[in-house]
Amino acid sequence: MSQTTRNAASDPDRPSFLEELYQGRFRWDLLRDFPVQDPGDARAGDRLVEELADLLRERVDPDELDARRAMPEGLPEELGARGYFALQAGPGTGGRGASHYNTFRAVEAAARVSTPVALSLAIENALGASAFLPVVPEGPLRELLAGVVRRGGRSASADSEPEGAANQRRTTTATRIEGTDDYLLNGRKVFVGHAPVAEVVSVTATVREDDAERVRIFFVRTDSPGVTSGAWHEYMGIKGFPNGRLEFDDVRVPGSQMLVEADSGHVIRQTPATARLVTRGRLHLIAAPALAVARLCAGWSRDFAERRIVDGRPLSDYEEVQRQLADTLAETFAIESLAQWCLLPDDQDRGLNLRYEQTAAKNAASLLGWAIADRTTSLLAAEGYETAASKRDRGAPPIPLERFVRDLRNLRISGGVDFQIDNWIGRLSILSYYYPEPDHAAELLTDGPAPLDTDGTVLSPRNLGHLRTVAAEVHRFGRTCLELSRSHPVKDELLAKERTLVLLAGIARELLCASVVLARASALSAAGDDGGQALADVFCVSALQRADDLRRRLHAAPGPDFAAVSDAWTSGAGFTFLDPHTVRAEESHA
Template structure:
């Protein structure tokens, strides 16, 4: 189904066309094989970077695209419609570039062209085995030792754990609570940074996640991003943008599931009629199409607030909540439309359903999003 988009510039239309071409040519033919093998498509990320699609929301002075967030999110949506793991990788990498771009020193920002260009792939180390949603209670610690920080602890659910070139490590340099947290930028080759075995996940198998152990890893003190004690602010500010990225991924996945279900319903015949001609199924598809459009509109509305420099945290939470719940609903119903065929891997809706679930969890569970929205109503 063609999505009728209104974009802010001719350049934006060209970028969407480029993203669509690359997604159709490079992503769609490879997704099934990589998912079956559980193989991360690192070279495809380099291809996207060299095509200018990894740094779209960042300034041109650092090698970025200088594009509004609403454009970047629609590129992400296109990628997600062909291969969610790649789109999620782009979203995580974009999130991983944010601390240096927004808070980094002049010396640290010299790394941005390679980071934004995809030559250096990033990971975002916030969650821990005993503390996912409660980020302010993290236990990973960094103690100052001369001109280094010595990091000990464990991070969990780290996307790109085995593929990243750099890590944003959110760790405790001070006392308890949010005020004791700082952000370090670490080279992945640093001695004492040890990715653990990849988790066995329900979906996104071509984007393995794993715990990372920090065993007295020595990170140069000049890799402190922002002042000590400012890490929690950096993390939460970055997550507002990251939630929009996940919302866009959810919209792209939901649109792909809807398109496949509609295509199947047009071709499949029962009782001498196309199944799409039966009112019960037709109304189901109409509801799904409406929900996908609503999720897209809510996501882009939040992005436009961000682009205008206005507060958007609550709207980002609403977008992430609604879009990912929509993706779950649409993929479940897409499997139902296909019946038994939807339950086997011959059709991608089986994979879409498995993938949709994780979007309700990452970048803050949907229960956390409801908490953010509820607090805004009570304030």
């Protein structure tokens, strides 16, 4: 990648709709030809999903898995033997030769049965041995990974450390052994999916080369001397998903098992290969389970609203319930539309750079999925809070909403905590286009965007209005970023305002999702299906309201002294009446 790009995700040879949006330009021409899965590939995906769903229905009792905190005996081995851990690898390597989108569809189908099973599939296909095969050159390392894939073995990716995943530097180190090409690996990793069961793990470590530190990836056999696999992490949800810690104590790793990559020219926390895999992999790890739960919630909400009678009327007759049902359907449509936009153009080699959208999809999908599950819990009232076993015992439909809510909360944390992802997007992507000032600064200061070309666009009058509003809001977003950069000539001063960065990323996310939903609704209508028009209308109204609220907060007058409150609490100098370890006078006399 050219070192003249504004950030590590940019590609001067491949345009990006969201990259343009960050710069205040609404490139409808990039989005309006919304991708549709090739019919042959769709049929292959149907067969794959049906086959996997049949297997899981036969082998998995998801409530029992949750209660026992363990996969069914032999299931992981069967999934590996059938090539589900290498969905995109070729049949000659033991894979299924699936497309990006069919891989997503398979993980989503698994997630409708069991989130832990789906995460096992996602980990292997997003960050496991098979995922690295396309970026590893011929040689011993490729042979090592290909062997794992052919055997249907399990692998892991170890990046997070006890010191925290957000640090740029990795405290795990790899030191070259003098006179050899080998390295000694030392450090600890935590929250590693498949750590307790993997035979090979990719490990990020700091290496000193040419008087500079770089993060490299090493592939380590877990049976190597000095590798210790710790106890499983126990989470509030995703019970039975193998996740734990790894320790490396003077582990000798051949130099041939280090992945050497070209320097991107940008300071990034991960290696370029890992960054690319994680970016797209989050669709499988995060968006697929979020979409699965959203679909289930939509169905459960419909069934409950129809069978529950309040004062002689079905719950579905009440205006507020109708609004909530419509929001759930529209948001489910948005998650699916975003997943299609993030994956299908890669399958169809459209020459687009989708890394920005794939990064934004993590928060978009997890936050929308969580909103849907939370709304469904409230709609179902006590029945939404009740476990499936309790419902079964009293003869009510045993909807496992409680289990899925526990599982779903993980998605806002896994792959990067939601607010921190927004902080990074604002810091590393959005503001990179305003320091130095962009060439089109004068254009951003005009009253409105360039005229919108809607040729070939098939939208209802209301949705055409939403489209024009989104275009205007994208222009206003660019102007806002420019004004912020001009009012903070020293970039670090603006970077220190993390809430500003979070709000900017949130506005951009809402505008992206509204744009994608409108594009898909247009494509569906062009093919004779107008069902997306109503869903796009519902979604855009809410998304634009959320964006407007975020903008108001962005421009609000200076607020309270949050730092003073926080500092007083963390230093122990204030608010002792709230300290759980302090006995207040009124309590001591009780």
